[in-house]
Amino acid sequence: MNCPVCGKEMEQGKVVTSYSRGVYFLPPDGDADAFILTTKYITKQGGIVLDGPYNTNFPNDSEFSAAICRNCRKIVLAY
Numbered sequence: 864m865n866c867p868v869c870g871k872e873m874e875q876g877k878v879v880t881s882y883s884r885g886v887y888f889l890p891p892d893g894d895a896d897a898f899i900l901t902t903k904y905i906t907k908q909g910g911i912v913l914d915g916p917y918n919t920n921f922p923n924d925s926e927f928s929a930a931i932c933r934n935c936r937k938i939v940l941a942y
């Protein structure tokens with residue numbers, strides 16, 4: 864895949880979290896701070912749940928395929 868900013872070939876890799884409550888895209892004023900986090904809590908803010916939400920004390924990891932452009936410092940993530 865080519866970088867959408869500069870057009871150079873991007874490197875394939877992955878984005879990984881460790882011990883997370885999940886991964887969410889949120890608008891600038893969004894939050895994931897609820898004591899019991901739900902999908903509805905995220906989506907009612909205009910957010911998107913990429914993984915989770917996890918409300919346990921067990922460690923949860925998330926992993927996404929991604930492409931990186933080191934020239935522009937951009938990552939393209941598929942969800």
Ligand SMILES: [Zn+2]
Binds near residue numbers: 869870
């Ligand atoms: Zn680029």
